[in-house]
Amino acid sequence: KQEVTQIPAALSVPEGENLVLNCSFTDSAIYNLQWFRQDPGKGLTSLLLIQSSQREQTSGRLNASLDKSSGRSTLYIAASQPGDSATYLCAVRVYGNKLVFGAGTILRVKS
Amino acid sequence: SQTIHQWPATLVQPVGSPLSLECTVEGTSNPNLYWYRQAAGRGLQLLFYSVGIGQISSEVPQNLSASRPQDRQFILSSKKLLLSDSGFYLCAWSPLGNIQYFGAGTRLSVL
Numbered sequence: 001k002q003e004v005t006q007i008p009a010a011l012s013v014p015e016g017e018n019l020v021l022n023c024s025f026t027d028s029a030i031y032n033l034q035w036f037r038q039d040p041g042k043g044l045t046s047l048l049l050i051q052s053s054q055r056e057q058t059s060g061r062l063n064a065s066l067d068k069s070s071g072r073s074t075l076y077i078a079a080s081q082p083g084d085s086a087t088y089l090c091a092v093r094v095y096g097n098k099l100v101f102g103a104g105t106i107l108r109v110k111s
Numbered sequence: 112s113q114t115i116h117q118w119p120a121t122l123v124q125p126v127g128s129p130l131s132l133e134c135t136v137e138g139t140s141n142p143n144l145y146w147y148r149q150a151a152g153r154g155l156q157l158l159f160y161s162v163g164i165g166q167i168s169s170e171v172p173q174n175l176s177a178s179r180p181q182d183r184q185f186i187l188s189s190k191k192l193l194l195s196d197s198g199f200y201l202c203a204w205s206p207l208g209n210i211q212y213f214g215a216g217t218r219l220s221v222l
Contacts, residue, residue, distance in 0.1 A: 004154075034210065041199075042216065043117075043201055043213040043215045044201065044213040046210050046211070046212065046213075049210050089154065089155070096160075096168075097143055098157055099145075099155075099157065099211055100157075102154055103153055
């Protein structure tokens with residue numbers, strides 16, 4: 001059974017810092033990995049999707065990497081801003097077009 | 112462009128009452144549809160998914176059911192709500208094998 005773990009559970013950083021969020025999964029048989037952002041009481045916004053054959057994806061200040069063989073992904077946020085404060089979720093797509101989610105990392109960027 | 116609608120945004124229901132949450136998608140045809148639940152401080156749990164009209168797969172045994180009466184309509188129901196049904200319910204859609212797009216969610220409180 002696929003399990004997804006995100007570390008740390010919560011993170012508080014001063015504005016301007018670069019930071020890394022970690023995601024690990026137990027079964028390397030995935031189709032892709034997706035990073036989402038969730039603001040309090042809101043739905044999920046897709047940030048980046050990495051196909052299983054890819055190593056990384058970039059969008060603006062965000063860079064996500066994938067090491068499928070070791071079951072790890074990282075989300076790198078450059079020059080963090082208070083507006084980046086949110087919960088970040090990673091999810092892997094498994095057989096049957098289903099997503100298995102981690103519990104998320106709560107990020108707070110202090111101004 | 113495609114959009115996903117979920118309603119209501121919030122709902123307070125007494126224990127033992129019925130439930131009906133509706134999700135509709137516009138701008139696409141034959142999407143995969145999903146219902147997730149997010150308990151406080153936890154990740155998303157897949158409840159149901161559907162690859163077509165009348166085709167529903169249940170992921171976990173529970174007090175809930177789902178139906179897909181039309182191609183772009185997905186309904187989550189219960190005959191008698193339990194306290195443990197409280198949570199944040201999210202509907203999502205995806206083109207086959209691709210990114211999942213989420214609705215704004217419904218906050219359900221069962222009292």
